[in-house]
Amino acid sequence: MPFEWVLALRFLREGRMQTALIIAGTTVGVAVIIFITALMNSLQASLAERTLSTQSHITVRAPDEAPLPVLDRQRAAVASHVEPRVQRLRSIDQWQRVFRELPSIPHVVAVSAIATGSGFAYRGNASKSIALIGVEPERYSRIVKIEDKIRTGAYRIGPGEAMIGIDLARDLGAAVGDRIRILSSEGRDDVFRITATFDLGVRDLNRRWVIMPLRSAQTLLDLPGGVTHIDLTVDDIFAAEAVAQQITARTGLTAESWMAVNSQLMAAFKNQTMTTRTVRLFLVLIVALGIASVLVVSVVQKQREIGILRAIGASPGRIKKVFLIQGGIVGSAGAAMGSGLATLMVWGASYALRQDDGSALITGQIEFSYYLAASAVAVLTGLLAAVAPARQAARMDPVEAIRYG
Amino acid sequence: MASRILELEGVRKSYNVGTPIEVEVLHGIDLALAAGEFAALIGPSGSGKSTLLHLIGLLERPTAGRILIAGKEVDHLDEAAMTELRGRTLGFVFQFHHLLPEFTALENVMMPTLIERGRYDGAMRARAQWLLGRVGLGDALAKKPAALSGGMQQRVAIARALAVNPPMVLADEPTGNLDSHTADEIFGLMREINREVGTAFLIVTHDARLAGRCDRRIELMDGSIWA
Numbered sequence: 001m002p003f004e005w006v007l008a009l010r011f012l013r014e015g016r017m018q019t020a021l022i023i024a025g026t027t028v029g030v031a032v033i034i035f036i037t038a039l040m041n042s043l044q045a046s047l048a049e050r051t052l053s054t055q056s057h058i059t060v061r062a063p064d065e066a067p068l069p070v071l072d073r074q075r076a077a078v079a080s081h082v083e084p085r086v087q088r089l090r091s092i093d094q095w096q097r098v099f100r101e102l103p104s105i106p107h108v109v110a111v112s113a114i115a116t117g118s119g120f121a122y123r124g125n126a127s128k129s130i131a132l133i134g135v136e137p138e139r140y141s142r143i144v145k146i147e148d149k150i151r152t153g154a155y156r157i158g159p160g161e162a163m164i165g166i167d168l169a170r171d172l173g174a175a176v177g178d179r180i181r182i183l184s185s186e187g188r189d190d191v192f193r194i195t196a197t198f199d200l201g202v203r204d205l206n207r208r209w210v211i212m213p214l215r216s217a218q219t220l221l222d223l224p225g226g227v228t229h230i231d232l233t234v235d236d237i238f239a240a241e242a243v244a245q246q247i248t249a250r251t252g253l254t255a256e257s258w259m260a261v262n263s264q265l266m267a268a269f270k271n272q273t274m275t276t277r278t279v280r281l282f283l284v285l286i287v288a289l290g291i292a293s294v295l296v297v298s299v300v301q302k303q304r305e306i307g308i309l310r311a312i313g314a315s316p317g318r319i320k321k322v323f324l325i326q327g328g329i330v331g332s333a334g335a336a337m338g339s340g341l342a343t344l345m346v347w348g349a350s351y352a353l354r355q356d357d358g359s360a361l362i363t364g365q366i367e368f369s370y371y372l373a374a375s376a377v378a379v380l381t382g383l384l385a386a387v388a389p390a391r392q393a394a395r396m397d398p399v400e401a402i403r404y405g
Numbered sequence: 406m407a408s409r410i411l412e413l414e415g416v417r418k419s420y421n422v423g424t425p426i427e428v429e430v431l432h433g434i435d436l437a438l439a440a441g442e443f444a445a446l447i448g449p450s451g452s453g454k455s456t457l458l459h460l461i462g463l464l465e466r467p468t469a470g471r472i473l474i475a476g477k478e479v480d481h482l483d484e485a486a487m488t489e490l491r492g493r494t495l496g497f498v499f500q501f502h503h504l505l506p507e508f509t510a511l512e513n514v515m516m517p518t519l520i521e522r523g524r525y526d527g528a529m530r531a532r533a534q535w536l537l538g539r540v541g542l543g544d545a546l547a548k549k550p551a552a553l554s555g556g557m558q559q560r561v562a563i564a565r566a567l568a569v570n571p572p573m574v575l576a577d578e579p580t581g582n583l584d585s586h587t588a589d590e591i592f593g594l595m596r597e598i599n600r601e602v603g604t605a606f607l608i609v610t611h612d613a614r615l616a617g618r619c620d621r622r623i624e625l626m627d628g629s630i631w632a
């Protein structure tokens with residue numbers, strides 16, 4: 001072992017109480033940094049997951065129709081008021097081409113074409129306003145996991161079949177196996193047999209959604225072969241907005257990410273992230289000050305020994321290294337033990353913190369990258385905190401130490 | 406006279422240079438020490454003995470004059486080169502607080518060699534063991550300084566000063582803290598080593614009796630060499 005390490009380790013070992021306390025402090029700092037990061041990310045992920053259980057990550061649709069000026073530009077001043085155009089139900093132009101292209105965009109893992117519009121459902125005397133959702137069931141299940149939300153019946157829609165929300169089923173007094181008549185806003189109608197009822201956890205959706213085969217919806221909505229939306233799933237939910245922007249740039253279509261749709265939630269996330277970041281910064285600062293103060297005291301205590309070491313041939317640079325290494329060791333020990341403690345804390349929290357429905361609020365897992373990042377920060381903090389004390393040690397005049405030591 | 410291990414020419418040392426409390430402690434010292442010489446540096450308190458020893462020991466720089474160690478001019482050496490030369494050619498024994506309390510006697514004796522070579526090796530351990538045996542501490546290798554008496558600590562310090570087999574050892578009142586019997590023993594030990602190995606010694610002492618047993622007495626008075 002090199003001379004500098006021999007000394008650093010021995011100084012730490014012999015400074016028992018100081019060393020134990022500062023490593024304990026660093027350990028707690030590292031553990032709390034990992035813990036709050038894991039807690040926040042876990043909370044955000046579970047909130048996002050809840051939100052996304054009924055929404056696609058990204059929805060692509062035709063751009064809004066802009067009002068076309070009737071007059072030519074030169075005389076446009078004549079028009080004092082331009083009304084926005086009424087948005088018709090219409091298909092995405094050449095949607096098959098876009099549909100084939102989308103999976104090649106990074107992060108996109110699933111695409112599903114959808115034809116949707118509004119209408120009415122009738123059964124007996126009852127009539128309810130509904131949203132027609134025409135999907136290809138295998139593809140759609142990779143966008144919104146309706147299978148997991150089926151209350152009665154089975155996730156299956158063949159021609160002439162539909163699945164409806166539980167509140168709509170109650171309003172219509174209909175059950176699996178019953179038939180309902182659907183009238184679209186385009187004035188076409190057809191009869192569907194109910195194969196399943198589902199509960200999306202959102203009253204409004206449960207009251208309005210009717211999921212049917214894509215072809216049936218196309219016919220009802222008078223969109224032969226057309227689709228109104230393409231829904232996408234991405235592998236990193238927080239990359240959704242960037243992917244959406246890329247899609248818009250590439251296709252000219254309107255692409256909306258769940259992040260844009262849920263801007264309030266995203267704002268809350270942002271504040272949470274900022275808060276966590278601030279707390280982390282202060283923790284790092286406190287740890288750094290702790291390490292620095294212990295090392296400064298140690299340098300003063302070791303003044304005489306530093307003088308002797310200088311007299312017997314140790315250069316100021318090597319003395320400096322001895323104290324830098326001590327900072328690094330404290331940081332590393334804190335990183336290792338803090339990682340262990342954080343694992344315990346997160347594991348404990350995964351049992352202690354429960355949601356209303358009794359499920360765990362956070363997972364007991366910590367991403368490996370948090371350990372790495374926190375450990376790197378701890379070691380770096382230890383080294384940086386040691387810079388000032390190490391300089392002080394290197395500057396120490398050996399004669400002063402020997403004369404007055 | 407044999408080759409010179411040490412030469413000083415017109416060495417001056419002032420403190421607080423450029424301030425109203427500037428004071429010249431050494432006023433033009435000319436001094437030479439032969440290889441293997443055993444010399445006492447005596448003089449009243451405050452006469453500048455320690456200061457002179459620190460200059461020779463390359464722990465401080467003179468304000469003026471030249472210092473040659475083993476024929477090598479040291480004035481224009483940088484800090485690193487001075488440190489290196491110090492580690493290789495000079496051993497130190499101080500009056501108190503001279504051992505590293507965190508390390509055992511054996512580790513203390515190996516320390517100069519560890520610094521020089523960078524890491525422990527078998528040869529330095531063997532030599533340190535031999536040296537401790539030579540100073541009569543063969544069975545105290547694993548003891549920390551706090552567990553040793555003053556005389557034993559000074560023996561460890563002597564062994565450490567000899568670790569890299571330097572041509573010269575500088576000792577500042579090495580027996581100043583010891584009872585006269587122990588002081589005699591320590592002094593005798595240095596004398597023996599001087600005779601056996603040929604290491605030159607420059608020993609600051611207040612003890613006229615011990616000074617009388619040296620080959621040569623250098624007397625410092627108010628910053629000048631008297632005799």
Ligand SMILES: Nc1ncnc2c1ncn2[C@@H]1O[C@H](COP(=O)(O)OP(=O)(O)OP(=O)(O)O)[C@@H](O)[C@H]1O
Nearest residue numbers: 420421428430448449450451452453454455456457
């Ligand atoms: N850093 C300093 N600044 C100012 N004056 C100093 C400094 N170091 C030493 N002196 C002065 O230099 C003079 C010589 O001191 P030195 O320690 O060399 O004497 P000494 O002969 O070793 O004395 P003693 O026998 O008491 O050890 C003293 O007057 C002392 O006060």
Ligand SMILES: [Mg+2]
Nearest residue numbers: 454455456577
């Ligand atoms: Mg003195």
